Amino acid sequence: MIYDELKILTGGDRYVTVEFGNELTLDLNFMAQGLAKALVEQKVTGVIETVPCFASLLVHYDPERIRHGDLARELLRMAGQLGSIENVTLDSRLHYIEAHYLDPWTKACIDDYSAKITPKEYDPAFVARINGLKDAEHLARVHAATEYWVSAIGFYPGIPAMMALDPRCVVSAPKYNPPRTFTPAGTIGMGGVSNTIYGVESPGGYQLFGHTPVPIWDPKRRFKRAFEGGLVLLRAGDRVRFIPVGREEHGEIARLVAEGRYVHKIEGYQRFSVKAYKAWVAGLDKTQRP
Known part of the structure; x- marks a missing residue:
């Protein structure tokens, strides 16, 4: 409240x-x-x-x-x-971030956890099941169908805490118990209704279902224009839209990132009106997910 x-x-x-x-x-x-x-x-x-x-x-x-x-x-x-x-209006950028859903890297992480710590259901299948979705593929479609609001930048370098702006795309899931000791950099996951991108390899407890090769943490300052001279890509008040890509395109983007030639896809600052946002939400048919 x-x-x-x-x-x-x-x-x-x-x-x-x-x-x-x-x-x-x-x-x-x-x-x-x-x-x-x-x-x-x-x-x-x-x-x-x-x-x-x-x-x-x-x-x-x-x-x-x-x-x-x-x-x-x-x-x-x-x-x-x-x-x-x-009455609140905020300056907000929109980031388009490529995401390979149901990827092999997070699956390997989940399998490793199940083998070494405690057995658990495949994360995307688990999240889909407890949210009434058909299957893991349905979860991926729903997750990619909305923009995400960056509420905060968290406790690991550059890690965002994000919430779905389209209420029809809100899904939630409990965190791991106990947490993982390792999560690959670039992993996309959720805990509760909070979504994130792991900017660095780290322990973690969010449910995992995708991976992006797009850097959100730039300690070597290779992408100064996108990062506006800083080390962190995202800011509180930004929005993120995930663009689904396959394994091949994911690999090509990863190659461009490694070579320092990747160009982040960002729409410049726009005025985000809470009043206009609420009017848009009021006009949605909330009985069905996208």
Whole structure:
């Protein structure tokens, strides 16, 4: 739910967290990102950086330039000025990312987990079954039929937390228990209703069903234009659309990436209106999946 009153939580002497609610919903994230945008636009003294999460906003500040109490009051004032969620507009890029669904690399990862840790059903089949889909291929079609909203950038380098913008494409799944010790870089997976791309090889607990050769983490700075001079491709407030490709095209893209010649497919910043988005959702036939 959305809290009637925001919670301002202290994080040491340089951080505060603004909590908008206790659910994983797009509305709460729109509010968090709306407040982050307002802090930038109004150039609040002493604010260094903001980090949106699903239902909250972490604010990094300089205590020598603004007191904790003054910042808390300013945050409450600015959040109140946002008004209705529908008033929020955000700058958003759209990334087209090629994805090989039901790929051999994540299957090998799942098989390794089943052999060495505990037996489990093939992830795509499991996710399809518990969401009432026909089979793994149906899951792949549904997953590729929507844009995904980047709610936050997470705890591994460049890893996004994303939610489906088309409610007809929302699927959910529990995380592994216990988690994996290894996940291939480029793996696409989900936990709960959160979707992600693993930017580096790492442990993990999301259900796996696809792989992309497209880099989202660039420590060697080989793709400066797409990464806008940084190390991380995606930003909170971006959108992602997965483009299904086969094994051969996946391999060709991987070759271009290795040679440093891959060109990321990105539509520049556009104004994302929450009001317009909600009007679009209201007009959908939600009785059937795409």
